[in-house]
Amino acid sequence: MITEDDNWSFSTIPALCARAAEVYGERRAVEDGDLCLSFIELDALRRRMAKAMIAAGVEKGDRVMIWAPNGWRWFVTALGLVSAGAVLVPASTRFKGGEIADLVTRSGTSLLFSVGTFLDRYYPDQLQQETRALLRQVVVLEGPRGGDRDWAEFLAAGDSVSDAELAAREAEVGPDDLCDMLFTSGTTGYPKGVMYAHRQCLRGIDGWASRVGVREHDRVLIIPPFFHAFGYRCGAIVSMMRGAVLIPHLTYDAGEILQRVQDSGITVIPGPPAIFHGMLQHPQRAEFDTRSLRLGVTGGAVVPEVLVRRMREDLGFEGVVSGYGLTECGGFGTMCSYTDPDAVIASTAGKAMPDTEVRIMGADGALLAAGQPGEVVIRGDMVMKGYFEDPAATMETIDKDGWLHTGDIGVFDAQGNLRIEDRLKDMYITGGFNCYPAEIERILSGHPAIGVVSVIGVPDERLGEVGRAFVILRPGKTASEEEIIAWARDNMANFKCPRAVEIRTSLPMSAQGKVQKTLLREEIAARKMAEA
Template sequence: MGEHAAPRTVPRLVRWAARRYGTAEAVAEGRGRLTYAALGERVDQAAAGCVAAGVRPGDRVAVWAPNTTDWIVCALGAVSAGAVLVPVNTRFKGAEAAEVLRRTRATALFVTGTFLGASYVASLRRAAGEGPGRGPLPGLPHLREVVVLSGDAPEGFRTWKEFLTAGARVPSSAVRAAADAVRPEDPSDITFTSGTTGHPKGVVITHGQTLRVYAQWSELAGLERGDRYLIVNPFFHTFGYKGGVIACLLRGATMVPQPVFTAETALANIAAERVSVLPGPPTLHQSILDHPARGAHDLSTLRLVVTGAAVVPLELVRRLRCELGVATVLTAYGLTEASGTVTMCRRGDPPDVIARTSGRPLPGTEVKVTAPDGREVPAGTPGEVLVRGYHVMSGYFEDPDATARAVTRDGWLRTGDIGVLDEHGNLRITDRVKDMFVVGGFNAYPAEIERMLARHPDITDVAVVGVPDPRLGEVAKAYAVRRRGAPLTADDLIAWARREMANYKVPRQVEFVAELPRNASGKVLKARLRTLG
């Protein structure tokens, strides 16, 4: 592969970036700094450790750890050894993590020591310490190697240092051969869906799909060499890993990983690291804008924000541009089953298009909106969003029935999202198919109601669910977060809503909460809201 040839596998991308960007800073984490050349060497060492541990092409290797330099190194090292990466959600408890390891038959695991006050090693040992196997965790008989990234390793496990020492005996030619044997059509990762509405499923995506999507994403977003990118989205999520790590490798940007989001830490990181790029959900940007200490931090280097959700208030776009001076604010839409990105706004789109829609399909991607009977509906009509293109998953891991339900015979992915295409091809996601409810015969879309309620000046966050009603069948109930110090009452908000929207959309109940429950990807956990009554 030539110096300027576009890499088509992750192992080749790592080597290509090490040559192309060399002395440029690749990762900045606290006092730790790595150039692209040094990152390439670290990844080679991790790949050698995997080879020494008996990892074979196609083996699944899991990483259960927060956003850190070690996560980047061991994940890229595993993939460079020919393994398929299985990122594990850091919010999972031991039994949940063990289930992912069991289902994928992972042969190796990289795990953090203690994170957020919990010992991941201890919780995993409680969940899988007994069983028929003879490895480090008998309840996971396929798991041969467990490497603890930080802290001491209990008996049967290995420390990160011990793992790398074993790899030092592997000749570099063997590591290079393993990396070169990886093909673009090979699986690169199995990422589990967030499981907000059901049993999580493992989405299989290839090397070629990953690199093509995030080369396009980086180009459309305008990610540049020398950008400093604060990666708050978790690495176990498609966008954190691919829209973060992979995109930075492609463009020569500096990764600034943040393990846990707090507005205080984000503000400090932006100022100290001169951060220029900050993707994340709208709530992340809202919390930064509203933080009382914002004025004490220099945020002038921020130039690119990418966000996405059913609701992106126009006011948020305006504030990012006017109050923070962010030159480019873009919205996008994607899902794990389509490699994380389907549509994006383009630089130069007017603010109302950026706030109102998720932009147009990526090149090589088709999007259509269909009625329940499968017929395509005209522009401006809501229906289920279907996606077809090079980046649609090869399937759910070892689940052909679920794959057949999700992907039609002619390659259309049923997203389960309700949306509307405008006359220019911009997509507006209005809801999840399962979240829609019927009020007296009218279809009510929670996200549409949320978008309207979010315009109220005293509301900073809101979620709507359908609740039973003896007369109308179902009606809307809103869970809302008030702006700090606002005297707004439930009756005030309902009265305001009656002036702003059709009567069937107006919430009959409003409950104010301190914050909405969200998963690590930023999605509101509506199932949890419904249990609040």
């Protein structure tokens, strides 16, 4: 297992790659379809890609974008570009041409790596001519068309660069240099580039891996997309750091995931609760052999106690952990430990990560004691370097004392474990009472027929706003909207009870596996307009 010691410390991602090849050698590092790579082979490919970047004219600090789903080429490209001193800009495969154009412009991206044909479309066809004009070239991972460059040919072009040239470039890459820039919209409606450096990235991953209990020889199925901090850092890089096998997964389908668990002996699955809800909801779940599962790592949304219990009892996970973080602090913040009791894992997001302060702040800026709810604020090495070319937004998010304001409502218990109540922006007010959807969802998840639930506030003439719950029932279970509302009235304060329940067979999900509440709100607004 790679950790800091007297002879080696975390500095840069290329240094980690070389160290992994040295420590783990011929052991398997990546399995992707029919392709398998050892740690030595992965490092060799990483070095070739870094040379290819140099051959293509990529300079230290250049921004390079990857617009593709999970796969070994994605990971090799990312490792190679950061080894050449460039800054990774991951792009969602759900983005369309206009969104990519905005991202390229905002980031100053000079080189784009794109998937070819995916989800029945050739992705580069979506690029606007104005976007292509800003790019040195477009490199397609597989199946290029027209003037787009083939990934394998791009890689081979780097063979003309000497080992000495590569070593000189790698020597220029320092621990505090940027390694990636993940764009997040936050509450402002336009994307902002979160700047993150090599050493803080690696130390955050190391602390996270130790807390949750990722081990050597684990077989990690990466379902969260690499373009997200969770998939890239807490899936791909952590596997390389800990000597685990990285197994990328392309698209989310519960049946496919259960099949891969059975066929590939998966031991660890990181992902949001929706992934595990989907596995549990699958009508043939009991027919799959899931005995290899050891660790389920979740967070980023409501994690009800019933989900933790069912992950253990019905899916066979030996351990389940949850945590809390956001892009502005590398995806890190607080995390449960694999040694924590079930009650802590089910009801909290755990304790602050190493070298990180997490506190609760009141509206007046005062830090609050345990048991008092307020805004979660974070300070320490894990906090971003700032938003790219946006000092005003940076100052709005990180105050003069260095506290990163998350916009989340939380409370600490007496043992120092954080419980997230909700997003400030998701809170709604019913008749003067604050209602937190996350709390209501947590309670509703205890209903024996409810598999998945999402709650939003909708306008109401008398009360201002009231709750509306969108529910997916468990397979084989039945319940009416009226029964669910009656159950809610028996189990929570009246002002928290949803005034309406809609039973659905599916809900709009983001690429990260979270319910897209914005789309639900837009749907309700459209209905109101149609009725007017």
